Amino acid sequence: MGVLDPLVELVRGLWITLKSMGEKPVTIQYxxxxxxxxxxxxxxxxxxxxxxxxxxxxxxxxxxxxxPADAIFVEAAENTDEKRFSPGERYxxxxxINMLRCIYCGYxxxxxxxxxxxLGDNYELSxxxxxxxxxxxxxxxEPVPASAMLTPQKVDAGEFPRSVPEMEDPxx
Amino acid sequence: MGExxxxxxxxxxxxxxxxxxxxxxxxxxxxxxxxxxxRALARxxxxxxxxxxxxxxxxxxxxxxxxxxxxxxxxxAKAYKFVFFLAPIITVVPSIIIAAVIPFGRSINLFGRExxxxxxxxxxxxxxxxxxxxxxxxxxxxxxxSSNSKYAMLGGLRSTAQMISYELSLGISLIPVILLANSxxxxxxxxxxxxxxxxxxxxxxxLIFWIATLAEVNRAPFDMPEAEQELTAGYxxxxxxxxxxxxxxAEYQKMIVISAVMAVFFFGGYLGPGVxxxxxxxxxxxxxxxxxxxxxxxxxxxxxxxxxxxRLMSFGWKVLVPLSLAIVFITATGILLAEQTKNxxxxxxxxxxxxxxxxxxxxxxxxxxxxxxxxxx
Numbered sequence: 001m002g003v004l005d006p007l008v009e010l011v012r013g014l015w016i017t018l019k020s021m022g023e024k025p026v027t028i029q030y031x032x033x034x035x036x037x038x039x040x041x042x043x044x045x046x047x048x049x050x051x052x053x054x055x056x057x058x059x060x061x062x063x064x065x066x067x068p069a070d071a072i073f074v075e076a077a078e079n080t081d082e083k084r085f086s087p088g089e090r091y092x093x094x095x096x097i098n099m100l101r102c103i104y105c106g107y108x109x110x111x112x113x114x115x116x117x118x119l120g121d122n123y124e125l126s127x128x129x130x131x132x133x134x135x136x137x138x139x140x141x142e143p144v145p146a147s148a149m150l151t152p153q154k155v156d157a158g159e160f161p162r163s164v165p166e167m168e169d170p171x172x
Numbered sequence: 173m174g175e176x177x178x179x180x181x182x183x184x185x186x187x188x189x190x191x192x193x194x195x196x197x198x199x200x201x202x203x204x205x206x207x208x209x210x211r212a213l214a215r216x217x218x219x220x221x222x223x224x225x226x227x228x229x230x231x232x233x234x235x236x237x238x239x240x241x242x243x244x245x246x247x248x249a250k251a252y253k254f255v256f257f258l259a260p261i262i263t264v265v266p267s268i269i270i271a272a273v274i275p276f277g278r279s280i281n282l283f284g285r286e287x288x289x290x291x292x293x294x295x296x297x298x299x300x301x302x303x304x305x306x307x308x309x310x311x312x313x314x315x316x317x318s319s320n321s322k323y324a325m326l327g328g329l330r331s332t333a334q335m336i337s338y339e340l341s342l343g344i345s346l347i348p349v350i351l352l353a354n355s356x357x358x359x360x361x362x363x364x365x366x367x368x369x370x371x372x373x374x375x376x377x378x379l380i381f382w383i384a385t386l387a388e389v390n391r392a393p394f395d396m397p398e399a400e401q402e403l404t405a406g407y408x409x410x411x412x413x414x415x416x417x418x419x420x421x422a423e424y425q426k427m428i429v430i431s432a433v434m435a436v437f438f439f440g441g442y443l444g445p446g447v448x449x450x451x452x453x454x455x456x457x458x459x460x461x462x463x464x465x466x467x468x469x470x471x472x473x474x475x476x477x478x479x480x481x482x483r484l485m486s487f488g489w490k491v492l493v494p495l496s497l498a499i500v501f502i503t504a505t506g507i508l509l510a511e512q513t514k515n516x517x518x519x520x521x522x523x524x525x526x527x528x529x530x531x532x533x534x535x536x537x538x539x540x541x542x543x544x545x546x547x548x549x
Binding site: 003004005006007010013014016017018020021023024025026027029 | 212214215216217218219220471472474475476531534535537538541
């Protein structure tokens with residue numbers, strides 16, 4: 001400790017702030033520039049499809065049952081081979097998530113037997129009224145793959161008997 | 173007779189135009205300074221700062237001003253309405269009229285007329301500056317009192333006490349400059365600095381003046397009256413809308429003006445290379461010096477924390493006032509010795525001695541702080 005320390009400390013402080021002026025700003029210019037989300041980020045839900053365009057969701061309502069915030073509402077209807085939405089017997093004719101209730105816990109994802117509902121990476125959710133906070137099946141469903149057809153599809157009889165796909169490794 | 177009348181009339185016009193230009197320049201300076209401060213602070217904190225409105229965010233202050241104009245103006249129910257209304261005006265007016273005596277250059281020839289680049293050349297310019305700077309206190313204490321709110325009252329009282337204390341050392345630290353220039357006129361003070369800037373002859377005096385100006389315009393680390401954590405906003409806690417904007421404006425205009433005064437007193441004012449041939453360079457040099465000094469204020473704000481109130485007062489009274497008195501004594505002795513012995517070298521004893529004397533409080537503060545730390549341990 002020297003006698004001049006009070007002065008030296010003051011000047012050192014000034015030097016540090018001046019030096020930091022030369023550093024690159026850490027600001028991310030948000031709307032133009034977006035930070036990629038983490039791999040396990042839980043954003044807005046997406047309803048997945050199989051590669052042939054059929055919906056994965058079979059309307060079992062397990063997600064609605066698992067939801068702690070009671071944000072999900074599912075209504076199921078019967079599939080036929082003329083109008084087939086998903087493999088197996090039933091599909092979700094109505095699928096609604098109230099985004100004002102959802103807490104993005106991801107339990108629906110865990111509960112889903114067909115991995116149909118996935119929490120995606122979209123976090124830019126805003127709405128002007130409560131009505132538009134309810135996301136319907138149309139807005140949640142992912143687009144059809146380029147090679148596949150839109151649902152409902154007309155398929156051969158008995159082509160998709162199973163609702164839940166066979167998994168090679170049950171631990172998957 | 174008619175000839176005189178016409179020239180009289182043009183003189184009035186000249187004054188009118190010059191004061192208009194000066195006022196507008198201060199207003200624009202205020203707008204730019206808020207932008208400059210926010211950008212500089214942001215860069216120091218490795219942020220970007222306002223950059224959305226207009227190029228480099230230059231229109232941000234205009235957006236802020238529009239917002240403030242359209243905001244509701246609240247007046248506390250038990251406020252003293254008239255004084256409450258008057259206080260912002262009393263604060264803002266001195267900050268503008270103080271600029272009248274600041275010389276921005278010598279004189280230029282325009283439309284066949286000799287036009288001086290300053291508004292008023294009064295022979296007691298320094299006193300004018302001191303007195304107008306003192307008036308600004310009234311606005312603040314009246315604002316604090318008329319709001320009828322405890323926070324505002326405490327803020328107003330604090331700022332009054334602080335400004336009065338630091339005005340003392342501000343005034344005393346100007347005496348060496350007056351002694352060296354042998355005049356109270358701002359222009360004489362600038363012209364005497366053509367050989368050496370007074371900051372070279374008066375390093376400690378310049379430092380004291382600068383510290384005192386920081387306290388005078390309520391800037392960090394002396395922004396006691398508006399200490400957000402303790403007083404929520406100080407004297408302007410109850411003000412909103414345009415009245416608040418006036419306080420804001422006064423603070424920033426005072427920053428500009430006091431930087432200009434500092435440039436005049438210690439940094440050679442409008443003097444610079446080539447100013448003899450081209451008098452128009454004077455305002456340019458002045459602007460550069462003002463911007464540098466303003467940056468120093470912002471830099472200090474970004475670096476040093478706020479002083480505790482009792483320490484601020486004891487620093488003002490126990491360190492700055494005695495030190496500035498010592499500097500006055502040293503300067504007077506140096507000038508006297510130089511005159512008596514006809515040896516100009518004695519002048520250099522002034523900065524040397526004042527730096528040595530200036531180190532005494534540093535040592536004293538160091539010892540006091542060490543004693544404190546022993547006491548805690």
